[in-house]
Amino acid sequence: MLSAPSQCRESRLALVRTSRSRLVTSILSVSLTAALVVFLPRAVGATWSEVGALLVQVSPASLVLLTVVWIAGLWAHSFVLAASLPGLTKRRGLTLSLTGSAVANVLPLGGAAGTALNFAMVRRWGFSSGRFGSFLAVTTLLNVVSKLGVIALALGLVPILHSASAFGSASLFLLPVPVAVAAGIGILADERVAVAVGNALDKVIGKLRPTRLREQLPGLRRLVLNVMRTGWRPMTAGMIAYLALQLALLWLCFQVLQVQVGLPVLFTVLAVERLLTMVPITPGSAGVVEVGTTAALVALGTDPAGAAAGLLLFRGFTYLMEIPVGGVLLAVWSWLHRRTSSDPRLEAVAG
Template identity: 35%
Template sequence: MTAVAPQAPPTRPPRGKPLWRRVVPPLLSLVLVAAVFFWFLPQFTSLSDVWSAVAAMTWAELALLGIATLWNLATYQFVMVVTMPGLRLREATVSTLTTTAVSNTVIGGAAISLGLTYGMNSSWGFSRSRTSVMLLLSGLWNNFAKLALPVLALSLLALTSTPTTGRLLAGLAGLAGLVAAVVLLGLLLRSRESAARIGRGAGRVASAVLRPLGRPPVHGWDLATTKFRDRTALLLRARWHWLTLATVVSQLSLFLVLVVALRAVGVTAAQVGVVEALAVFAFARLLTAVPFTPGGLGVIELALITGLSAAGGDRALVAAAVLVFRALTYVLPIPLGLGTYVFWRQNRSWRREPNTAPRTELVPETV
């Protein structure tokens, strides 16, 4: 009689997120957006007042708004081209517009945008590693800019007006965060050993935070930071200044659209100066570091309208300017992104075989 080997008990399928964790965040986002647009905004203006402000613009003001908007749409491509050697500007434009449209319309769209970026770059012959380097560096510099803008704005305010205790504390906190981030990056890039030490230290901190939540400790962070260092050190040493310039231009180009919108609807420099507007814009951008809603919808409007009104702007005109600004920088990329997505799906002339994109001296063979 043949012995039958005991069968292993069936493995349980991996548990997905509980239903409440999938439902509650989108629901809270919808509640926040509804509260801003249906309760908060009507206290400042009405759609008829917004339309009246837009209709009162001259052709010169509309043309200036259009030029500022087009320039803003073009600037983030510079960051992608700098961080992805071999990527053409036309490809960066298609990728940026498409992923922006997804991020602006889908709750949790950031993850979908990442997948789209990998898919598009792969269709143009770029490896996943090269795309990862691009996303890591562009995201890192974008966060540096979000930390640096409030510091810059508060410094300018201190030079042009009497600084308050709150402003000084906020500026010092932002400066400390920025310096700490830059120092940490410098240590991480200095050597593989220092990168591994930073990874192990960050892993211990993350494990300590997760322990009270009943989560297991994290592993492999030293390998992850070492890999990041190996992939980015060469590119950063050669292009950090161009990456910094491209990021600054991108951030200030977005701010330019806001300033032009304010002036076009009648908010004068005597009511809200450029430095005051920059301070409000900087802190509104800082709020988007936490993705409460797609594209910061509702959050940005709330922060800009309250901040610019508190700075001295007419409430109705400020609300009109902010809605015009968001229409040009949040709404407009959505149909454009839909068009670029259809173009990418249909166009085959730009396609390359996997991992056949042109290499440069900044792209090691292992990347």
């Protein structure tokens, strides 16, 4: 058995190893993101000078318009968050969204850090850990289902909007999507399906590490259904409005650059962008989304320089802007709650 000094030494060494591992992961992740963004124009057959020439044409008035649409989309999403945690105000929902995204967008695998931050904020507002767990389950499910729904709808429209060859390649690429959507609907509709799916996943994942999804999925299903029974209307309306405003923002990004892209192409591209945001190789999937989505635009007939410029402008709002705005909100929230610790009368305005 190790003595106390030896245990302390081992703890320090473990902490150092963990810190070094995180530092290396951060450096590699940032390097990969930078490399993907730097080589984006070349990857699609354009140059940075061509892309830059388009981006400098964006007027201050156009930036204001894009900002308004971006904020409107976030506000629409705050209805989803407020309905997912009864008692949460839309202002606080917006704060959770932006602060969590700010953390997730700068750290490798930052989703966990963003969730931990949101947990601390929700607990500070007086919600229990159990209610946060329900909130997290519902919002995660809605986020994934909304992305898969857009992808599945785009897949269904491919034979109508695009060529037969595009339908064949898209079907092969997106085949798991309708399967995942069907499985999710089945789990919510019937607890027996949740048990069966959990059991199957336990057998597959259990080869790598032990899981208890056979028991956890039915419990998760009940949590989700309890919240959705009362909040499904604002959740549905808020999510549809949010996705519609995301599509509007994407369309406007190309309009202000005077790059002509048809609405069917934009809808397909939004589906590709939604899919790639689920690939957590880099913080906020930065670089991966830009290269993959721009490549899809070019494959569908968009000018390479225009495709890269429009997508970078769109991601400037949906990814980059969330970092400083969320950081400011986090700083304000921290300052307000430090003050409420010494003056409880300020609790009503802290949030």
